Amino acid sequence: MSTFANPEIIELLKSRFINVAIDQAYHRRQQDDEGDFYRQLASQSPRNDFNGTTQGLYAGTADGKLLGFTNHRGPDRVRQMLTQALDKFKPADFEPPQAKRFDPRWTYQPPQGGLVVRVTAKVLGGYEPTDDMWRTAFQESLSRDNLWVTAEEHKALVAGQLPESLALRIARFHLVDNTRGEPPMWERTDVKSLQLSLNAGRITGTFHLETANGKRGFQGEVLGVVETENGQVKRFDLVARGEYWGEGQFTGGAPKGKFPFAAACTLADGKDEADKVRPQASRGWVQGYLRSER
Protein backbone atom coordinates (compact mmCIF):
# COMPACT_ATOMS: atom_id res chain seq x y z
CA MET A 1 0.00 0.00 0.00
CA SER A 2 3.07 2.26 0.14
CA THR A 3 2.49 3.37 -3.46
CA PHE A 4 -0.79 4.94 -2.47
CA ALA A 5 0.54 6.37 0.76
CA ASN A 6 2.78 8.80 -1.15
CA PRO A 7 1.22 12.30 -0.91
CA GLU A 8 2.43 13.40 -4.36
CA ILE A 9 0.99 10.31 -6.06
CA ILE A 10 -2.28 10.65 -4.19
CA GLU A 11 -2.61 14.29 -5.24
CA LEU A 12 -1.80 13.45 -8.87
CA LEU A 13 -4.42 10.70 -8.95
CA LYS A 14 -7.09 12.77 -7.21
CA SER A 15 -6.64 15.87 -9.33
CA ARG A 16 -5.51 14.66 -12.75
CA PHE A 17 -6.90 11.14 -13.29
CA ILE A 18 -10.11 9.12 -13.18
CA ASN A 19 -9.22 6.12 -11.04
CA VAL A 20 -10.47 2.57 -11.30
CA ALA A 21 -9.45 -0.55 -9.37
CA ILE A 22 -10.10 -3.96 -10.91
CA ASP A 23 -9.38 -7.65 -10.50
CA GLN A 24 -7.73 -8.30 -13.85
CA ALA A 25 -8.63 -12.00 -13.62
CA TYR A 26 -12.14 -10.89 -14.62
CA HIS A 27 -11.25 -8.27 -17.20
CA ARG A 28 -8.75 -10.24 -19.23
CA ARG A 29 -11.35 -13.00 -19.63
CA GLN A 30 -14.74 -11.35 -19.86
CA GLN A 31 -16.20 -11.26 -23.36
CA ASP A 32 -18.07 -8.00 -23.28
CA ASP A 33 -17.57 -4.27 -23.71
CA GLU A 34 -15.79 -3.84 -20.36
CA GLY A 35 -13.38 -6.68 -21.13
CA ASP A 36 -12.81 -5.46 -24.71
CA PHE A 37 -11.85 -1.99 -23.52
CA TYR A 38 -9.46 -3.38 -20.90
CA ARG A 39 -7.76 -5.66 -23.40
CA GLN A 40 -7.54 -2.82 -25.92
CA LEU A 41 -5.49 -0.81 -23.42
CA ALA A 42 -3.50 -3.68 -21.92
CA SER A 43 -2.58 -5.12 -25.33
CA GLN A 44 -0.48 -2.00 -25.95
CA SER A 45 1.60 -2.78 -22.83
CA PRO A 46 4.08 -5.61 -22.19
CA ARG A 47 1.11 -7.39 -20.52
CA ASN A 48 -0.42 -8.44 -23.83
CA ASP A 49 -0.79 -12.17 -23.22
CA PHE A 50 -4.28 -12.62 -21.82
CA ASN A 51 -3.68 -16.27 -20.92
CA GLY A 52 -1.68 -15.09 -17.92
CA THR A 53 -1.81 -12.33 -15.39
CA THR A 54 -1.94 -8.76 -16.64
CA GLN A 55 -1.64 -7.15 -13.24
CA GLY A 56 -0.03 -3.73 -13.10
CA LEU A 57 -0.68 -0.02 -13.16
CA TYR A 58 -1.96 1.46 -16.42
CA ALA A 59 -2.75 4.95 -17.68
CA GLY A 60 -4.86 5.37 -20.78
CA THR A 61 -7.34 7.54 -22.62
CA ALA A 62 -11.10 7.15 -22.95
CA ASP A 63 -10.66 6.41 -26.65
CA GLY A 64 -8.35 3.51 -25.90
CA LYS A 65 -4.76 4.71 -26.17
CA LEU A 66 -2.25 3.49 -23.59
CA LEU A 67 -0.30 6.35 -22.01
CA GLY A 68 1.81 4.41 -19.56
CA PHE A 69 2.33 1.12 -17.72
CA THR A 70 4.39 -0.15 -14.84
CA ASN A 71 4.30 -3.20 -12.66
CA HIS A 72 6.65 -1.63 -10.13
CA ARG A 73 5.02 -0.41 -6.95
CA GLY A 74 7.90 1.78 -5.84
CA PRO A 75 6.65 5.36 -5.52
CA ASP A 76 9.39 6.82 -7.74
CA ARG A 77 8.54 4.52 -10.66
CA VAL A 78 4.81 5.10 -10.29
CA ARG A 79 5.19 8.88 -10.10
CA GLN A 80 7.40 8.80 -13.20
CA MET A 81 4.83 6.74 -15.11
CA LEU A 82 2.02 9.11 -14.12
CA THR A 83 3.87 12.30 -15.06
CA GLN A 84 4.97 10.85 -18.40
CA ALA A 85 1.39 9.79 -19.10
CA LEU A 86 0.17 13.32 -18.37
CA ASP A 87 2.80 14.73 -20.73
CA LYS A 88 1.47 12.49 -23.52
CA PHE A 89 -2.20 13.15 -22.80
CA LYS A 90 -4.03 15.44 -25.23
CA PRO A 91 -7.57 16.25 -24.07
CA ALA A 92 -10.03 15.63 -26.88
CA ASP A 93 -13.77 15.49 -27.46
CA PHE A 94 -14.80 11.86 -27.42
CA GLU A 95 -18.08 10.21 -26.55
CA PRO A 96 -17.60 6.56 -25.52
CA PRO A 97 -20.26 4.14 -26.72
CA GLN A 98 -22.79 2.91 -24.17
CA ALA A 99 -22.13 -0.62 -22.96
CA LYS A 100 -24.33 -3.20 -24.67
CA ARG A 101 -22.64 -6.54 -24.04
CA PHE A 102 -22.32 -8.00 -20.51
CA ASP A 103 -20.68 -11.37 -19.95
CA PRO A 104 -22.86 -13.13 -17.34
CA ARG A 105 -20.01 -15.32 -16.14
CA TRP A 106 -18.09 -12.26 -14.95
CA THR A 107 -20.67 -9.50 -14.39
CA TYR A 108 -23.05 -11.02 -11.83
CA GLN A 109 -24.56 -8.93 -9.06
CA PRO A 110 -25.34 -9.64 -5.37
CA PRO A 111 -28.46 -11.77 -4.82
CA GLN A 112 -31.65 -9.72 -4.95
CA GLY A 113 -33.19 -9.46 -1.51
CA GLY A 114 -29.95 -10.65 0.07
CA LEU A 115 -27.21 -8.88 1.98
CA VAL A 116 -23.66 -7.72 1.40
CA VAL A 117 -21.43 -8.09 4.45
CA ARG A 118 -17.92 -6.68 4.71
CA VAL A 119 -15.36 -9.22 5.93
CA THR A 120 -12.01 -8.05 7.25
CA ALA A 121 -9.22 -10.20 8.65
CA LYS A 122 -5.87 -9.80 10.32
CA VAL A 123 -2.98 -11.81 11.64
CA LEU A 124 -2.82 -10.85 15.32
CA GLY A 125 0.75 -11.93 16.05
CA GLY A 126 3.52 -14.42 15.47
CA TYR A 127 5.56 -12.72 12.76
CA GLU A 128 9.32 -12.49 13.05
CA PRO A 129 10.48 -8.85 13.20
CA THR A 130 11.57 -7.38 9.85
CA ASP A 131 13.03 -4.16 8.46
CA ASP A 132 11.70 -4.89 4.98
CA MET A 133 9.11 -2.29 3.92
CA TRP A 134 6.97 -4.65 1.83
CA ARG A 135 7.13 -7.49 4.36
CA THR A 136 6.06 -5.06 7.06
CA ALA A 137 3.13 -3.89 4.92
CA PHE A 138 1.90 -7.46 4.49
CA GLN A 139 2.41 -8.27 8.17
CA GLU A 140 0.32 -5.29 9.23
CA SER A 141 -2.33 -5.57 6.53
CA LEU A 142 -6.03 -5.82 7.11
CA SER A 143 -7.71 -7.78 4.34
CA ARG A 144 -11.13 -6.99 2.88
CA ASP A 145 -13.65 -9.18 1.08
CA ASN A 146 -17.43 -9.24 0.79
CA LEU A 147 -19.78 -11.98 1.96
CA TRP A 148 -22.99 -12.38 -0.04
CA VAL A 149 -26.11 -13.62 1.76
CA THR A 150 -28.98 -14.94 -0.37
CA ALA A 151 -32.58 -13.76 -0.04
CA GLU A 152 -33.59 -17.09 1.56
CA GLU A 153 -30.77 -16.84 4.09
CA HIS A 154 -31.73 -13.23 4.82
CA LYS A 155 -35.29 -14.36 5.57
CA ALA A 156 -33.99 -17.10 7.83
CA LEU A 157 -31.85 -14.63 9.79
CA VAL A 158 -34.88 -12.39 10.27
CA ALA A 159 -36.74 -15.47 11.56
CA GLY A 160 -33.95 -16.10 14.05
CA GLN A 161 -32.24 -18.97 12.25
CA LEU A 162 -28.71 -19.35 10.93
CA PRO A 163 -28.92 -21.51 7.78
CA GLU A 164 -26.26 -24.16 7.31
CA SER A 165 -25.56 -22.81 3.82
CA LEU A 166 -24.61 -19.43 5.27
CA ALA A 167 -22.54 -20.91 8.08
CA LEU A 168 -20.66 -23.02 5.53
CA ARG A 169 -20.13 -20.08 3.17
CA ILE A 170 -18.68 -18.02 6.01
CA ALA A 171 -16.43 -20.86 7.09
CA ARG A 172 -15.25 -22.10 3.71
CA PHE A 173 -14.78 -18.81 1.90
CA HIS A 174 -14.33 -16.13 4.55
CA LEU A 175 -12.40 -17.67 7.43
CA VAL A 176 -9.25 -17.57 5.31
CA ASP A 177 -5.93 -15.80 5.74
CA ASN A 178 -6.11 -13.43 2.78
CA THR A 179 -3.84 -10.80 4.33
CA ARG A 180 -0.82 -11.51 2.09
CA GLY A 181 -2.52 -12.32 -1.21
CA GLU A 182 -5.13 -14.53 -2.83
CA PRO A 183 -5.84 -17.39 -0.42
CA PRO A 184 -6.80 -20.98 -1.04
CA MET A 185 -10.36 -21.58 0.12
CA TRP A 186 -11.47 -24.51 2.28
CA GLU A 187 -12.85 -27.57 0.53
CA ARG A 188 -16.08 -29.03 1.89
CA THR A 189 -14.05 -31.91 3.32
CA ASP A 190 -11.75 -29.46 5.12
CA VAL A 191 -14.64 -28.52 7.42
CA LYS A 192 -13.85 -30.89 10.28
CA SER A 193 -16.45 -29.32 12.53
CA LEU A 194 -18.70 -26.29 12.41
CA GLN A 195 -21.12 -25.61 15.23
CA LEU A 196 -22.72 -22.20 14.80
CA SER A 197 -26.12 -21.22 16.14
CA LEU A 198 -28.26 -18.12 16.38
CA ASN A 199 -30.20 -17.65 19.58
CA ALA A 200 -31.90 -14.44 20.72
CA GLY A 201 -29.84 -12.39 18.30
CA ARG A 202 -26.46 -13.89 19.26
CA ILE A 203 -24.37 -16.11 17.03
CA THR A 204 -22.10 -18.40 18.98
CA GLY A 205 -20.09 -21.45 18.13
CA THR A 206 -16.84 -23.09 17.19
CA PHE A 207 -15.13 -24.22 14.01
CA HIS A 208 -12.28 -26.47 12.94
CA LEU A 209 -11.04 -26.17 9.37
CA GLU A 210 -8.08 -28.24 8.22
CA THR A 211 -6.72 -29.56 4.95
CA ALA A 212 -6.37 -33.30 4.43
CA ASN A 213 -2.59 -33.14 4.85
CA GLY A 214 -2.89 -31.02 7.99
CA LYS A 215 -0.54 -28.36 6.65
CA ARG A 216 -3.11 -25.57 6.79
CA GLY A 217 -5.89 -25.02 9.28
CA PHE A 218 -7.91 -22.60 11.37
CA GLN A 219 -9.59 -23.55 14.62
CA GLY A 220 -11.44 -21.22 16.93
CA GLU A 221 -14.69 -19.69 18.08
CA VAL A 222 -17.28 -17.26 16.87
CA LEU A 223 -19.36 -14.59 18.53
CA GLY A 224 -21.80 -12.37 16.68
CA VAL A 225 -24.83 -10.14 16.94
CA VAL A 226 -27.79 -10.04 14.53
CA GLU A 227 -30.41 -7.31 14.82
CA THR A 228 -33.49 -6.97 12.64
CA GLU A 229 -36.08 -4.29 11.99
CA ASN A 230 -39.18 -4.39 9.81
CA GLY A 231 -38.21 -7.70 8.25
CA GLN A 232 -34.66 -6.64 7.42
CA VAL A 233 -31.33 -7.43 9.00
CA LYS A 234 -29.96 -4.11 10.28
CA ARG A 235 -26.89 -5.40 12.05
CA PHE A 236 -24.69 -8.38 11.32
CA ASP A 237 -21.54 -8.10 13.39
CA LEU A 238 -19.45 -11.19 13.86
CA VAL A 239 -15.95 -12.06 15.01
CA ALA A 240 -14.17 -15.37 14.41
CA ARG A 241 -10.96 -15.78 16.34
CA GLY A 242 -8.55 -18.62 16.86
CA GLU A 243 -5.31 -20.27 15.83
CA TYR A 244 -4.34 -20.43 12.18
CA TRP A 245 -1.52 -22.36 10.63
CA GLY A 246 -0.02 -22.70 7.18
CA GLU A 247 -0.17 -20.67 3.99
CA GLY A 248 -1.19 -20.96 0.34
CA GLN A 249 0.60 -20.68 -2.99
CA PHE A 250 -0.02 -16.94 -3.13
CA THR A 251 0.00 -16.20 0.60
CA GLY A 252 3.57 -17.10 1.47
CA GLY A 253 5.36 -15.57 4.43
CA ALA A 254 2.90 -16.65 7.12
CA PRO A 255 4.18 -16.82 10.69
CA LYS A 256 5.76 -20.13 11.59
CA GLY A 257 3.61 -22.64 13.41
CA LYS A 258 0.25 -21.67 14.85
CA PHE A 259 -0.56 -17.99 15.07
CA PRO A 260 -3.51 -15.91 16.32
CA PHE A 261 -5.86 -14.78 13.58
CA ALA A 262 -9.27 -13.09 13.47
CA ALA A 263 -11.92 -12.18 10.94
CA ALA A 264 -14.78 -9.73 11.42
CA CYS A 265 -18.08 -9.26 9.58
CA THR A 266 -20.00 -6.00 9.33
CA LEU A 267 -23.16 -5.31 7.33
CA ALA A 268 -22.29 -3.12 4.33
CA ASP A 269 -24.16 0.13 3.92
CA GLY A 270 -23.27 0.59 0.24
CA LYS A 271 -21.44 3.85 0.89
CA ASP A 272 -18.03 2.34 0.21
CA GLU A 273 -17.19 1.62 -3.44
CA ALA A 274 -15.58 -1.60 -2.22
CA ASP A 275 -19.05 -2.82 -1.22
CA LYS A 276 -19.56 -3.49 -4.95
CA VAL A 277 -16.64 -5.91 -5.18
CA ARG A 278 -17.67 -9.51 -5.77
CA PRO A 279 -16.58 -12.13 -3.23
CA GLN A 280 -13.14 -13.51 -4.01
CA ALA A 281 -14.44 -17.08 -3.90
CA SER A 282 -17.21 -16.33 -6.42
CA ARG A 283 -14.80 -15.51 -9.24
CA GLY A 284 -15.97 -17.21 -12.39
CA TRP A 285 -18.49 -19.47 -10.64
CA VAL A 286 -20.92 -17.60 -8.48
CA GLN A 287 -23.24 -20.60 -8.09
CA GLY A 288 -20.39 -22.59 -6.56
CA TYR A 289 -19.94 -19.79 -4.04
CA LEU A 290 -23.63 -19.49 -3.20
CA ARG A 291 -24.16 -23.25 -2.95
CA SER A 292 -21.43 -23.64 -0.36
CA GLU A 293 -22.95 -26.75 1.19
CA ARG A 294 -22.06 -28.82 -1.87
Added chain:
Amino acid sequence: MLATMLTLALLAADPGLTDAEFARLHAALQPEADAPWRTIPWRVSLLDARQEAARQKKPIFIWAMDGHPLGCT
Protein backbone atom coordinates in the same frame (compact mmCIF):
# COMPACT_ATOMS: atom_id res chain seq x y z
CA MET B 1 10.48 -17.95 19.21
CA LEU B 2 9.88 -15.98 22.39
CA ALA B 3 7.04 -14.05 20.76
CA THR B 4 5.43 -17.28 19.56
CA MET B 5 5.71 -18.87 23.00
CA LEU B 6 4.24 -15.76 24.60
CA THR B 7 1.36 -15.72 22.11
CA LEU B 8 0.60 -19.38 22.73
CA ALA B 9 0.81 -18.86 26.48
CA LEU B 10 -1.65 -15.98 26.27
CA LEU B 11 -4.02 -18.07 24.18
CA ALA B 12 -3.77 -20.92 26.66
CA ALA B 13 -4.80 -18.53 29.43
CA ASP B 14 -7.52 -17.05 27.23
CA PRO B 15 -11.00 -17.02 28.84
CA GLY B 16 -12.57 -17.32 25.37
CA LEU B 17 -14.27 -14.90 23.09
CA THR B 18 -16.03 -12.72 25.64
CA ASP B 19 -18.39 -9.86 24.79
CA ALA B 20 -15.62 -7.41 25.63
CA GLU B 21 -13.10 -9.19 23.40
CA PHE B 22 -15.69 -9.40 20.63
CA ALA B 23 -16.25 -5.63 20.79
CA ARG B 24 -12.52 -4.91 20.94
CA LEU B 25 -11.65 -7.16 18.00
CA HIS B 26 -14.58 -6.02 15.89
CA ALA B 27 -13.50 -2.41 16.30
CA ALA B 28 -9.84 -3.25 15.71
CA LEU B 29 -10.65 -5.01 12.44
CA GLN B 30 -12.31 -2.00 10.80
CA PRO B 31 -10.31 -0.22 8.09
CA GLU B 32 -9.05 3.27 8.81
CA ALA B 33 -11.53 5.65 7.17
CA ASP B 34 -8.85 8.27 6.59
CA ALA B 35 -6.11 5.97 5.26
CA PRO B 36 -4.43 7.93 2.42
CA TRP B 37 -5.28 5.46 -0.35
CA ARG B 38 -8.96 5.55 0.65
CA THR B 39 -9.11 9.29 -0.06
CA ILE B 40 -8.67 8.51 -3.79
CA PRO B 41 -12.10 8.24 -5.47
CA TRP B 42 -11.81 4.70 -6.82
CA ARG B 43 -14.36 3.22 -9.19
CA VAL B 44 -14.82 -0.50 -9.80
CA SER B 45 -16.24 -0.26 -13.34
CA LEU B 46 -13.79 0.49 -16.13
CA LEU B 47 -16.57 1.59 -18.49
CA ASP B 48 -17.93 4.00 -15.87
CA ALA B 49 -14.41 5.37 -15.51
CA ARG B 50 -14.19 5.68 -19.30
CA GLN B 51 -17.40 7.72 -19.45
CA GLU B 52 -16.22 9.97 -16.64
CA ALA B 53 -12.78 10.38 -18.19
CA ALA B 54 -14.35 11.50 -21.47
CA ARG B 55 -16.65 13.90 -19.68
CA GLN B 56 -13.90 15.45 -17.56
CA LYS B 57 -11.24 15.21 -20.31
CA LYS B 58 -8.87 13.37 -18.00
CA PRO B 59 -6.84 10.19 -18.47
CA ILE B 60 -7.81 6.94 -16.75
CA PHE B 61 -5.60 5.31 -14.13
CA ILE B 62 -6.15 1.55 -13.78
CA TRP B 63 -4.97 -0.41 -10.74
CA ALA B 64 -5.24 -4.01 -11.96
CA MET B 65 -4.32 -6.85 -9.63
CA ASP B 66 -4.74 -10.58 -9.10
CA GLY B 67 -7.59 -10.34 -6.64
CA HIS B 68 -9.44 -7.08 -6.23
CA PRO B 69 -7.20 -4.19 -5.12
CA LEU B 70 -9.91 -2.79 -2.88
CA GLY B 71 -9.63 -6.07 -0.99
CA CYS B 72 -5.97 -5.39 -0.26
CA THR B 73 -6.64 -3.03 2.58
